[in-house]
Each structure stands twice: as C-alpha cells, then as structure tokens.
Amino acid sequence: MVLSMPRPYKHPKTGVYWYRQRTPALIRAVAAGKSVIVTIDCRISQPKIGATVQVSLGTKDVAEAKRLAGEAQSQFDQVWLSFNNAPVKLSLRQIVALAGEVYRAWKLMLEDEPGSAVDWAARRERRERWDGKPQPLPTQRALMIDPPPSLREKWGSWVDGALLEHHLTVDTETYQRLLVEFDRALRDVFDLLERRANGDYSPDLVGQRFPTVELPAQAEKRTEVGGGNQDALTLSALLDHKQATQSKKARTFDTYRAKIADLVKLIGHEDAATITRDDVRRWRDALIGRGLATKTINDQYLAALKSTLRHGVKEFSLASNVADLIRDERDAPTTDGGKGYSAEQAKAILAATFRGSQKSLSAPHQRAVFWVPWISAYTGLRVSEITQFQGRHLRREDDVTFMLITPEDGSTKGGNAWTMAIHPHLIEMGLIDMFQAIGDGPAFYTPYPAGTDLKALEDHRAGESAGKVANWITEELGIAAPGGRPNHAWRHSFTSLCRKHRVDKEPRDFMLGSRSQTDAREGYGDWPPDVIDAEIRKLPRFEVAMTDWRPTLETVRPEPIRNTAKSPKAQRPSLRLRKPRAIKERL
Template identity: 30%
Template structure:
C-alpha cells in the first residue's frame, strides 16, 4: 500500500477522492497511527485537488505544531512586520492609486475595527481578523513563525495601524500629493538575528491532543464515532485558521474570528454558504466541549469558547418536512423498478429495499442501511427487524424490534435476506467491523438517487421518511 500521496486518489468503487499521507515516524506514538486518511467528499477532480492542497496545509500545520511551541515576538519585531505591510501597500498601489474615495473607505473600515477594540476587544479583534487575518497568516507563514495569542493580537493592531497610515498616504497620492510620508521612517528593519524564544510546547495542551484524549474518555462512555468525526473536522479547520495547534494560546477573539470565517465559507459539496445552525451546533459546540474538557482536566486555565454563540432566527417553513403522498409514491416506485447496471450488488439491494423499509417502519436511513442478515428474523407469525447498536450506530443507543409490514413480506424482503451471505445486507465494513465510513458513503448514494426523483431541496431526501410513513 502506498502510504504517502502528493495528490488525491480515487476510490475504485465509489469514485470519491481521498487524501492519504504517512504519519512521520517521530509523531506516530503521539498520534497513535501510522497513516492519516480522510475522504475529500467529492468526485470532481478539480475540487479534489483544491481540497487536497488545503487539507495538506492543515495536516502539516498540525504536525508542525506538535513538534514545537509558539513564539512571542518583541515590540521591535512587531513594528518591523507592520512596516513591511506599509511598504508593500505603497509599492503595490503608489504609482497608480486610483480614486481617493477608495482609500477613504479603507481608512473608515480600519478605524471602525480599531474603535471597536477600545469598547469590546473580542469583537474588534474579530473584525480585524476578518479584514486582514488571512494576509497576516501568509506573512507569518513565510517567515516560519507560529506566534502566541498575545503576540497575534499585538501584531493585528499594529498591522491595522500601518494599513491605516498607508491608506492615508495613498489617498493623498490619489489627489496628486506625492510628498514623503514623515511617519514612514518610524518602522524598523526586521532583525532575524534576534530570534524570538519558543514558549512552552503544546504537548498535551494541543488542540489535537485534547481531541484525542477527550475521545478516549468519550468513547468509553458511549459517544458515537460520528461525533468524533464531526469534532475532528472542526479541529482541522480551526487549526488551519489559527496557523498553530496550541490550545493555551487561543483567545475568545480568535474563536469569534473562526465563527465569522465559517459563516463566510462555502460548503464545497453543496456550493452554498455554511449555515449558522451548522456553525453553532457543530463548530462552536465542539470547541466548547473540547475546551471545557481541557479545563476540567487541568489542561487549560479557561474556556475561550464559553459564551460565544449565534442567535438563530426562526426558519421559514414553506412545506412539511416529510414527503408528500405523491413524492413518497414516486420514490417507492423508483425503488421497486431500480435496475442494477454496473453498481455493486449491495448498493443495488440498498436502493431497492431501504426506501421501502424506511417508509413502512419510520426508522432512520442509517439504522436500516446497516442491517445485518441476523437482524431479520421471524418471531411467532411475524417477521421483524432488530435495530441494534451492535450493527453500527443507533441514535438512542437502545436496541428495538420493529414488525415488518405484510406488504414488505409479500414483496420478498425476507426471501432476499435468506439468499444473501451472513453479515451486513447493504454495505461492507472497511476493516471487518467499523461501518461508519461505508455507511456514510451509502447514505450519500441513497440521497443522490432520491434527489433524482424528488427535486424539491426543501425536503431532505433521506430524512423525509422520518416525518410520515405510508
């Protein structure tokens, strides 16, 4: 098996692209694995390449942070960085600055953020992060710097002031005034010989370390693998946003900045903005839980995500959550008439039977899609399906029996189960036991197939059965 790949690889069966990279030997003990592998969740090669590059940067930042700590810059070094920003702006736009109104607008934007810092530091710093954070990340990255939280805030403020001064100089040039800016000489040169001292390495206070140790405990108390996957995605994105992996250096302002960053992001799969509900219930919830666990276990002094939330407005409801009778009938007819073609037998069987099982039982798609042969049995004169956490993931963690409708029996579902091999009916676990990855892939394929029939995006193609059965 190839353990390190510089480009995405395509799954031979699903066509979905994946990221795979060998974990460096010096980090394998800390991470508990020899290989990092994650779905890129797209079949489009261009999207896969972009997602691969972004994820590679996240992973390298994470591994780099595990090897060392963050840095604290001197006041002189911070001023030198701000001076570079000033000089770069003048060099880029000084010869042809355009209209003065544009630079006045830039000054107003920066003034608003700086004024907000005086009243509400977290809110003001979040505004600065949104305006100049990405550029600052690139500038620090090119120098190989991972700065601590206090340094980050000081650099943000000084860079904002430098940009405000540069905008003023460019506004004057746009009006024909090219006289020297007397304040330009205030910036010192960067002194590489005065290397900043590294602070305490992240170690067990790294975001990834806290996630790993939290999961060991959470897994033992019954938390689901899907929760771990969701939290991992949040941590990956947060580490990439921060540019480091040190939880002790995270401030409330950076959490607010990440919240705003996520709200401005586009979901690569749906091509739509990330919803406020997703940011609140997934990202902020994960950070609050992990930082809270760190505080409770004496890893961190405080929870920087505490109290940060999003007030959600009441959603407009323009149709029922469940399928209409016409939609349900169309889905069931499509399932009954589905032709196998080139797809795998288990995928074909899922598209044939899962919609009917969901319609008649009201069970979740995942609960039905992970059924095993031994979960279908006859009790007395009735056929039943046994929905159990032993087969995969069940939201309530409680096993239950559901009697099959006589129409399912007449269609031949018990006979189908009798003919197939032991094990899962509709999917094949990746390593003989873990069904989470294959289950999610199957649910995605079922949703795509249902969407071919039910075009209305206001109803979820898999979850619609939960809000009414035939």
C-alpha cells in the first residue's frame, strides 16, 4: 500500500507539533472508531481512527518534529497493514512470549515495592476459590451472586492491549489461547509479588520460561469488504461495517457478535456468501434442541443473523438473505398463572423486604432489596430505570414531588425522559426522605466518579443491583417469577392493577415509558406532574405487615470504572505506561 507522506503541523494554541494522516479508503470502514497504540520516541499514544488519525510528536522544535514524523509514519504504516491483513494464527511459543511481556511489566513496576503481603494472599485465596467453581452458562451468570469472572472479563483488555501494541489481528483460536496464557502468566507474577512482599527476593526462576517475542509479519492480504470479492463478505466484516455506519449502541453489536459466533461454531466458517438456508435451518433446530425459548431464538439469535445479512444485501454484493422467513414456529409455552405476580405473591415479596437479605450486601444493594420491589409495585418502571435513578432527579412542582426518569442516569427505552408520580404509600414509608438523605447521587449502586458519562456505559452498575433484587426474590424467598423474569413481572402486575382500578391508558403508558406506535396524537402535549399524581392515587395501598425497620442510609465513595472488556469505550493503556499504584488499584 503506497501512501503519501504528510508533514508535521504546529498546534495553533500549544505550539507542539502533531502528525496527521488520512485513513486509507480501503480500510476506513473496518478501522473507523477503533483505537490503536503507536510508540514514537519511546512515548506511547493511543489515538482513535476516524477519517484521519493523528498523534502528538511531543516537541516544539521543527527539526525534531521532522525527524519524528518519519517514525510516526512508520507506525501508521504498521497500523494500516494490521487492518488490511487477515487474522494470523500464532504458535504456542509466540503466544507464551506475548504473555511474558505482561509478566515482565508487572514485575518491573511492582517487584521493588510490592505492597502488603496480606493483600496478595487475599487475592490468591480469592483466585483459588474461583478455580474450584465451574464457569456458569451465560443464562446462569445473570442469576448468580458474585459469579466467577471469565478469562475474557479478567484479561481481555490486557490481551487486546498487547495485540494493539504489536499491531496484530489474530484468529479466534489464538485469542482464546492468549487468554489462557495471560491468565497463567499473571498468576505466576502475582505469586512472585506475594513472595517479594514477604521478603523473599530469591532468583525468579519462573520468569525464565518466557521466550523472546518474535512475531510473524502479517502478509496475508485481506480484501476490502464490498470490493467485489465474495470471500471478503465475512459476517464479522459485515458487522464491523454495520457498526461503523449506524448509530445503534455498541452493546447491540456485541450481542449480535455473540449470537453469530454460535452459528459459526456450528457450520465452521463465517463466509456470508456461502452460508445456505440449510445452514440456518440446522442452526435453528440446534437451538431448539438446546431448550432455548421461542422468543429467544427468534428475537436474539435469528434476528442477529438476519440483520447482518440484510446489511450485506443492502450495502454490498451479497445475493440474498438466506435467513429470511426462517423462524421458530413453536407456540410459546402456556402458563397456569398470569404474566405478573399474583396479589399473594406481591404481598409476600413486599412483606419480606422488612427482613432484608440474609446475605452480606453492600449498603446500596441493601437499599435496593428493600426499596426496588416497593417502587416497582407502585410504578411499573423497568427495574434498571429504578436502580440507576439519581437523587438529583427527584423534583417538586405544584406541590407534587415526582421522579424524573431520564437517560442522563443511564439507558432508557428509546432514550426518552418522563415524569413518574410517587404513590402516597411510598412517601409515608420514607422513600423521599431516603433519597434526600443519600443526596444527589445514586441510592442503589456504588457511584461513578464525577464526570462519568452514564449514557455511554456498556455495563452499568445499576444492572448488578437489579440482579441482586432478582436473586433475592427467586433464591432467598423461593418465589417462582412469572415467565422466569422476577423483575419484569412487576410491570405486568402494575398494568393489571391499573386496569382494575381504572387508571387511564394514556397516563399509564406514559408512566411505563411506552409510546404509542399507532396514534401519533398521543405524543402531543405534556403531562404535568399533578395529572400523573392524580392517576397514581387511584391505586390502593398494598396492605402487608410492616415494621419501622429500614435499610442503612450509609453513603459510599465513588469508585472508578473497572477497565475490563465491558467498560464503556475504555481502552487499556500500554503496559509501559502503567504505574505501580494504578495497577494495585485495579486488582
């Protein structure tokens, strides 16, 4: 790939020289939005690729800038090649060598001052405890208290960073082997640091097992998506292009990739042009055979494939969408009960809140177990909209106190904001007093640092809080949730209650965060708080045995976002930039 060589330019405010180059058109769709690591004069930068990519040269001297421009160009050339090459398969020696880099980085920064031996021992004990637990299935993970982290969750960001530093793209098998070897290497260095913390500075024999890094040049050409070569129309490439050209949340594409990976595992390839209708049919039948629900198969697995192939038909030369019309046509299973909690179940759950959880929970999660079922019962809000609620959005207008549900606190359906009335019973129980005591931040999860964009979070802590509530209902109370969804069942219960007590449909739907898809006029005008308040007062109180006990009002300090594969838009800094204190805080 022949590229013209740009010149460095001076920043108009700082006077520091920068180097910028236009992203080659052949790889722009695949590379857009991705961050890369470049090293210039021993300084490591992590620019994001857009229409261009640019990096500071770190100097105000024009002669020095010209010298460093060549180094920057060399780095950019490696970046472009990494996107233009097919994924490589690394040998075990090369994989272990990469793992050795992370071993040596931790050793270099922490060996002289490793900190507390007690802390390292506690981490080892926790690791050994997880080693004795089998990895749960994805469907089980959401229902578990403190599930064991997967290797991807633990070390994915470190593997991604190592690949970025070497401008490598590897195949799926190599990536999984890298996770395993990084796990071994980090276990070894943690054991070493525990020995150092105990005063044992005997020779490090374990570190000698890592060979020198000698990686292959990525020479196998990968054709541009849509360039006329059908071999280029892989499902992964189509998804990358779809994500680069659409505004859906990153979480949606992560879900698509996970579902499509299941198909690829079955048929043994991801060439979109050679996938047949029979392949899709076999996949659907296999999903049915695994016991997945009809809705899950149609709305998650098949929907992900159909959306991806549809993009190939619309944007590129894919002849047809072979997944169209293939569905799981089984009837949904019938249930003896309703969609929501019965009156007896609802009262049993609400009465149990006064006993709290038998498990050792953080202060925010204790409050969630008590308050979230009550708020759900009287509002029908999605549980995540409750658990992510911030005290600053408790408002008062025309003598009515209400909750402002807003995407500023996290994800809401359709990105909408609306007012939610507070039932008088909740006020009597002290809900408003609780929010005011906690302050402007969240009551039900550990706060993020000031300035965190809560809308951009891919794994909001409010979700963990919602999971604690669901586990408490199903595991501690032993109440089987209708449809297997202990939190969602409250929305059905609230809707049934509204119908029974003649709450008008329009305000009911508004409070539920729903918007009519058939009558645009329902979107006209506003909903003053006193109107919503009048409707919510139509609902009777839940008469259960109550006590004066309430969960703690203890506030907790903000904690930074953990830098894992699920962190929002977070990229792992280079190993060479990490400081000992920063590493300790991550553990």
